[in-house]
Amino acid sequence: xxLLRAAACAVLIVLTITVQVGLxxxxxxxxVVPDLVLLLVVGAALARGPSYGAGLGLVAGLxxxxxxxxxxxxxxxxxxxxxxxxxAGLVRGEARQSVVATVATVAVTSFAASSLYALSGLxxxxxxxxxxxxxxxxxxxxxxxxxxxxxxVPLAVVAFRRLDPAPVRW
Amino acid sequence: MRxxxxxxxxxxxxxxxxxxxLVLAVLTAVTVMTLDxxxxxxxxxxxxxxxxxxxxxxxxxxASKVTDPVVDAVDALGDLGGLRADNERLEVEVARLxxxxxxxxxxxxxxxxxxxxxxxxxxSGFELVAARVVAMGPAQAFxxxxxxxxxxxxxxxxxxxxxxxxxxxxxVLRTDRHTATVLLVxxxxxxxxxxxxxxxxxxxxxxxxxxxxxxxxxxxLVDPTVVPAAGDTVVTWGSxxxxxxxxxxxxxxxxxxxxxxxxxxxxxxxxxFADMSSLDLVGVVVGxxxxxxxxxxxxxxxxxx
Numbered sequence: 001x002x003l004l005r006a007a008a009c010a011v012l013i014v015l016t017i018t019v020q021v022g023l024x025x026x027x028x029x030x031x032v033v034p035d036l037v038l039l040l041v042v043g044a045a046l047a048r049g050p051s052y053g054a055g056l057g058l059v060a061g062l063x064x065x066x067x068x069x070x071x072x073x074x075x076x077x078x079x080x081x082x083x084x085x086x087x088a089g090l091v092r093g094e095a096r097q098s099v100v101a102t103v104a105t106v107a108v109t110s111f112a113a114s115s116l117y118a119l120s121g122l123x124x125x126x127x128x129x130x131x132x133x134x135x136x137x138x139x140x141x142x143x144x145x146x147x148x149x150x151x152x153v154p155l156a157v158v159a160f161r162r163l164d165p166a167p168v169r170w
Numbered sequence: 171m172r173x174x175x176x177x178x179x180x181x182x183x184x185x186x187x188x189x190x191x192l193v194l195a196v197l198t199a200v201t202v203m204t205l206d207x208x209x210x211x212x213x214x215x216x217x218x219x220x221x222x223x224x225x226x227x228x229x230x231x232x233a234s235k236v237t238d239p240v241v242d243a244v245d246a247l248g249d250l251g252g253l254r255a256d257n258e259r260l261e262v263e264v265a266r267l268x269x270x271x272x273x274x275x276x277x278x279x280x281x282x283x284x285x286x287x288x289x290x291x292x293x294s295g296f297e298l299v300a301a302r303v304v305a306m307g308p309a310q311a312f313x314x315x316x317x318x319x320x321x322x323x324x325x326x327x328x329x330x331x332x333x334x335x336x337x338x339x340x341x342v343l344r345t346d347r348h349t350a351t352v353l354l355v356x357x358x359x360x361x362x363x364x365x366x367x368x369x370x371x372x373x374x375x376x377x378x379x380x381x382x383x384x385x386x387x388x389x390x391l392v393d394p395t396v397v398p399a400a401g402d403t404v405v406t407w408g409s410x411x412x413x414x415x416x417x418x419x420x421x422x423x424x425x426x427x428x429x430x431x432x433x434x435x436x437x438x439x440x441x442x443f444a445d446m447s448s449l450d451l452v453g454v455v456v457g458x459x460x461x462x463x464x465x466x467x468x469x470x471x472x473x474x475x
Binding site for chain 1: 187188190192195196198199200201202203206207215218219222223225226227230233234237240241304305306307308309310311312313314315316317343344346349350351352353357358359379447
């Protein structure tokens with residue numbers, strides 16, 4: 001059963017990344033696409049808590065870092081999404097109370113994740129990463145993530161609650 | 171401490187455990203970065219990357235086959251939007267015809283693309299493998315890369331030149347069996363040797379890393395006294411053995427020249443011929459024709475966009 005759950009989780013991650021870099025490449029705004037994987041991680045954290053959120057964020061982030069067409073130093077999305085998953089899990093009690101709270105959680109974690117990703121790029125002196133470019137990209141990224149929250153996060157919450165071996169009643 | 175009314179007992183203990191998980195996750199991510207940074211091709215992460223690519227490559231190709239008709243259909247709907255002012259009968263009629271046309275149009279466009287692609291390398295003896303772009307790196311990743319659905323199984327290898335009907339697209343970074351990752355010329359990490367069409371002067375083109383659709387290339391001329399003319403065409407200079415770039419592929423056009431009197435330097439901006447925002451059909455040069463290096467001065471076919 002543990003293996004089955006892990007496999008289901010892996011399939012979810014692979015599909016989400018594929019849609020993000022494939023289909024959404026056609027729907028980009030100034031090259032920015034919505035971070036569907038972040039929404040998946042936030043949904044998982046809301047369903048299962050900060051520990052699960054951080055763990056799933058690490059795994060999903062590593063997958064983005066290593067899957068084509070990603071290039072550059074691996075581990076940067078892993079760091080960003082692990083922290084995002086942890087943060088979303090911490091506030092899940094409040095975030096579950098209303099749609100506005102969920103959207104706010106996505107906005108904050110999306111901002112935190114893209115800032116961390118840009119910062120790690122600056123620290124590692126990755127080509128192409130500049131503060132002005134990050135400031136240009138981040139508002140669009142956060143806005144796009146928020147816009148897709150009602151479509152993706154509830155689905156992710158339901159999916160990860162089903163994958164929970166010992167569901168909590170709430 | 172007053173217990174949080176929203177959290178169950180299990181969730182409170184989870185919060186304590188979560189700090190440990192977070193620390194472990196951050197340490198793991200930082201370790202991966204440390205292992206991967208600065209080691210280039212000898213990075214211990216590279217085999218893992220290859221393995222992950224083997225899994226994602228076929229999935230991305232398959233997904234693209236599913237979503238392409240959807241994307242084409244949405245494009246067709248977008249075209250219909252302009253006809254709102256017409257009366258309802260016409261609109262229905264157009265919709266019906268448009269639906270009939272949509273598939274045929276796409277097929278004709280594709281055929282035209284193949285024709286144009288063949289034209290880029292016609293007479294140059296380059297051997298091409300055709301491929302489709304199935305994924306693009308997002309702007310928030312600060313890189314300009316793409317996945318194409320041809321890999322080592324089709325004869326594609328790292329450091330091969332990738333072209334489009336318009337001109338140079340980039341070079342292959344790494345391959346797996348069914349797909350390859352391409353570094354676009356507009357990426358900040360991309361350097362291409364280029365030659366000006368009119369003066370035959372040599373220079374280096376660097377991607378600006380601009381994330382929008384209007385990415386330009388900056389050209390540094392070997393001879394700093396040369397001032398290129400706007401509208402002049404740049405073709406690839408070519409490398410020994412045709413890797414990473416074969417010679418004579420049109421790259422772009424000079425759109426702006428700014429000379430600074432102070433240090434006598436000239437900054438030349440090049441607009442690439444290939445439209446990086448709507449890449450679809452590309453070709454990978456798998457075999458450079460005989461004498462491609464001796465043909466440095468040859469005027470490229472199809473030097474305009």
